Amino acid sequence: MTKNKNKKLMRGNAVVGEAAIKAGCTCYFGYPITPQNQLPEYMSRRLVEVGGVFIQSESEISAINMALGASVAGARVMTSSSSPGISLKQEGISFLAGCELPCVIVNMARGGPGLGNISPAQSDYFQATRGGGHGDYRSLVYAPASCQELADLTMEAFDVADVYRNPVMILADGMIGQMMEPVTYDNYKPREIPPKDYILDGAKDRPSRIIKSLILNPHEMEEFNWKLARKYRIIEKNETKYEEFMMDDAKVAVIAYGTAARIAKGAVKRARNDGMRVGLIRPITLWPFPSEIIYRRAASVGLFFVFEMSAGQMVEDVRLALKGESEIYFYGRPGGIVPTPVEVQRLITRQYYQKGLI
Amino acid sequence: MIDKYAVFVPNLTNRAENFTSGHRACQGCAEALAVRHVLKALGHDIVISNATGCMEIVSSPLPLTAWNVPWIHVTFENAGAVASGVAAGLKVLMRKGKIPEKRIVSVGMGGDGATTDIGLQALSGALERMHKDFLYVCFDNEAYMNTGIQRSSSTPYGAATTTSPAGKDSIGQHTWKKNMAAIAVAHDIPYVATACSSYPFDLQAKVIKAVESGGPAYLHVLSVCPTGWRIPSHLAIKYGRLAVETGVFPLYEVQDGKYRMTADIPKLRPVRDYLSGQGRFRHLTDTDIDIIQKRVTKEYDKLISLHKSNNG
Ligand SMILES: Cc1ncc(C[n+]2csc(CCOP(=O)(O)OP(=O)(O)O)c2C)c(N)n1
Ligand code: SF4
Ligand SMILES: [Mg+2]
Numbered sequence: 001m002t003k004n005k006n007k008k009l010m011r012g013n014a015v016v017g018e019a020a021i022k023a024g025c026t027c028y029f030g031y032p033i034t035p036q037n038q039l040p041e042y043m044s045r046r047l048v049e050v051g052g053v054f055i056q057s058e059s060e061i062s063a064i065n066m067a068l069g070a071s072v073a074g075a076r077v078m079t080s081s082s083s084p085g086i087s088l089k090q091e092g093i094s095f096l097a098g099c100e101l102p103c104v105i106v107n108m109a110r111g112g113p114g115l116g117n118i119s120p121a122q123s124d125y126f127q128a129t130r131g132g133g134h135g136d137y138r139s140l141v142y143a144p145a146s147c148q149e150l151a152d153l154t155m156e157a158f159d160v161a162d163v164y165r166n167p168v169m170i171l172a173d174g175m176i177g178q179m180m181e182p183v184t185y186d187n188y189k190p191r192e193i194p195p196k197d198y199i200l201d202g203a204k205d206r207p208s209r210i211i212k213s214l215i216l217n218p219h220e221m222e223e224f225n226w227k228l229a230r231k232y233r234i235i236e237k238n239e240t241k242y243e244e245f246m247m248d249d250a251k252v253a254v255i256a257y258g259t260a261a262r263i264a265k266g267a268v269k270r271a272r273n274d275g276m277r278v279g280l281i282r283p284i285t286l287w288p289f290p291s292e293i294i295y296r297r298a299a300s301v302g303l304f305f306v307f308e309m310s311a312g313q314m315v316e317d318v319r320l321a322l323k324g325e326s327e328i329y330f331y332g333r334p335g336g337i338v339p340t341p342v343e344v345q346r347l348i349t350r351q352y353y354q355k356g357l358i
Numbered sequence: 359m360i361d362k363y364a365v366f367v368p369n370l371t372n373r374a375e376n377f378t379s380g381h382r383a384c385q386g387c388a389e390a391l392a393v394r395h396v397l398k399a400l401g402h403d404i405v406i407s408n409a410t411g412c413m414e415i416v417s418s419p420l421p422l423t424a425w426n427v428p429w430i431h432v433t434f435e436n437a438g439a440v441a442s443g444v445a446a447g448l449k450v451l452m453r454k455g456k457i458p459e460k461r462i463v464s465v466g467m468g469g470d471g472a473t474t475d476i477g478l479q480a481l482s483g484a485l486e487r488m489h490k491d492f493l494y495v496c497f498d499n500e501a502y503m504n505t506g507i508q509r510s511s512s513t514p515y516g517a518a519t520t521t522s523p524a525g526k527d528s529i530g531q532h533t534w535k536k537n538m539a540a541i542a543v544a545h546d547i548p549y550v551a552t553a554c555s556s557y558p559f560d561l562q563a564k565v566i567k568a569v570e571s572g573g574p575a576y577l578h579v580l581s582v583c584p585t586g587w588r589i590p591s592h593l594a595i596k597y598g599r600l601a602v603e604t605g606v607f608p609l610y611e612v613q614d615g616k617y618r619m620t621a622d623i624p625k626l627r628p629v630r631d632y633l634s635g636q637g638r639f640r641h642l643t644d645t646d647i648d649i650i651q652k653r654v655t656k657e658y659d660k661l662i663s664l665h666k667s668n669n670g
Binding site for chain 2: 030031032034041044045048054058060115
């Protein structure tokens with residue numbers, strides 16, 4: 001392996017900040033909440049150096065709506081928070097979707113509900129993938145599992161948000177936000193971005209524009225909803241991402257994302273060492289969900305072992321994807337517990353033998 | 359005069375400890391001290407709605423608690439709203455004869471972030487509705503301390519925090535501290551006061567007056583935070599005094615719209631005495647300090663003239 005000289009050891013939260021800046025983000029609006037505080041801190045220093053604007057708002061509601069304002073003005077913009085703060089942002093995210101405005105939103109999730117704790121958790125899956133706010137809309141959701149992926153997906157998120165004029169969420173957790181790994185920003189391949197012919201920047205010498213999500217006539221509203229739905233179908237077709245690991249001959253497919261997928265990968269390797277045919281499917285986009293590959297694998301896989309750091313949320317999407325074609329075993333650790341690969345492997349092994357998959 | 363007796367404060371007031379020791383506040387935390395004094399003055403017939411923040415976090419790692427009074431932890435931005443609901447709920451239960459008629463004070467409490475930033479809307483609603491037996495206490499340590507010293511709108515001009523870093527091109531916080539007490543006064547409520555845990559008798563007297571006013575009442579308590587201000591942990595009381603003696607944080611009350619200065623400061627000390635020695639201000643230049651001195655003098659003079667015209 002050739003050593004990449006451009007690799008730098010950085011903390012997850014700072015990686016998001018640097019990746020955003022590398023992708024041309026000039027506006028960041030944030031608010032303190034653990035475990036994402038290093039991100040606003042990083043931006044408060046770094047954005048000044050590149051002539052951008054950092055504002056610490058007076059609430060998360062204000063931060064997401066400042067982001068909406070900057071997006072309307074045509075800037076590349078990001079906001080971030082952790083679970084309770086993301087709840088407060090939901091109305092704003094719905095407005096972003098309704099106004100078809102790009103914005104990158106980062107959730108370094110923690111245990112909940114309520115104030116919960118500050119340990120890594122995956123209990124915001126429903127909120128992130130079902131829209132979260134009100135109305136018939138979707139946000140594209142990336143689930144990075146390493147600092148490198150944080151960098152790559154954050155940069156891509158800005159392009160994807162602009163291409164589809166849609167909010168994009170990075171859903172990670174305190175573990176990924178806090179850990180340090182070497183990263184490079186060289187993987188970024190900027191996409192072609194359609195001209196921003198919708199922004200509000202004064203109307204001298206051209207007709208003025210209006211951006212709104214209020215559509216009182218239900219027929220027009222329906223038309224608009226179908227327009228959004230068509231856009232979402234295109235996103236499903238073009239943007240679904242996943243990783244398969246040792247799946248070729250797998251009898252058991254572990255399905256996990258983000259931090260849980262890292263643990264699962266360790267468990268899969270251990271199981272392989274013990275001679276079990278186990279593989280991993282790791283959704284990288286949670287919406288759109290990689291349903292197709294999961295369904296296809298049902299032909300050869302005897303058991304889908306879903307592992308989440310929640311009481312069971314993504315497992316519902318797996319169930320929908322499988323259309324009853326295969327059995328599912330769910331293992332969840334909610335509340336901020338981070339299990340070890342050994343623990344997960346033990347359960348995989350038990351299932352493997354109980355199902356007679358030898 | 360007070361100085362001589364300060365050390366005996368716990369003996370000279372209500373001895374019951376309703377905010378008990380064993381909580382996890384940092385060594386020398388004067389915010390915890392402020393809470394302790396406020397609770398001594400409030401007694402037992404209260405319900406506290408506590409916004410997220412240092413005082414909530416350090417006092418309630420279940421199954422342990424430092425609270426000997428009814429207490430609920432609420433969303434960061436809603437101490438004012440939940441305390442309003444508690445006041446309304448108690449009122450209707452008394453009206454319907456479900457619980458005995460007596461004064462139970464609904465106390466909302468939060469830090470400066472919870473009060474002057476994210477919770478301002480809920481607090482303003484509560485004050486505007488004129489809830490009876492309602493008290494809101496802001497424990498102002500001049501930043502979001504629980505999350506690691508981020509600026510708030512109550513952070514003073516020139517202070518370095520993790521999101522208002524001081525450097526070549528930055529003085530740190532570049533806006534002036536929001537005057538939260540004045541905002542409360544603008545709601546025309548019966549009682550508003552500023553206080554500081556370095557003046558415990560004054561603080562407790564104001565709590566009692568606030569309750570007696572019938573409410574709604576608002577207390578703004580400067581709460582020195584050695585961790586966030588970067589001062590040695592044994593100097594919290596001293597810096598609270600210096601804040602008052604330099605006029606940086608004047609102690610006063612506004613009863614039915616009438617201003618009264620409550621600390622006897624014959625001659626203000628220069629603000630430099632207060633600023634020096636605090637890590638968060640160490641980068642300030644003489645010019646910066648002059649700017650701060652001018653502003654402090656101007657604001658203090660405004661209060662003095664209000665005091666004089668109301669007590670002339
Ligand atoms: C909606 C929401 N946003 C952010 C937070 C994170 N948070 C918890 S405590 C805190 C800081 C509290 O600051 P302050 O109110 O000044 O109290 P202090 O800790 O300084 O006493 C923050 C930002 C939260 N719990 N909920
Ligand atoms: S950070 Fe400051 S306010 Fe919070 S417990 Fe420590 S000293 Fe007290
Ligand atoms: Mg504070």
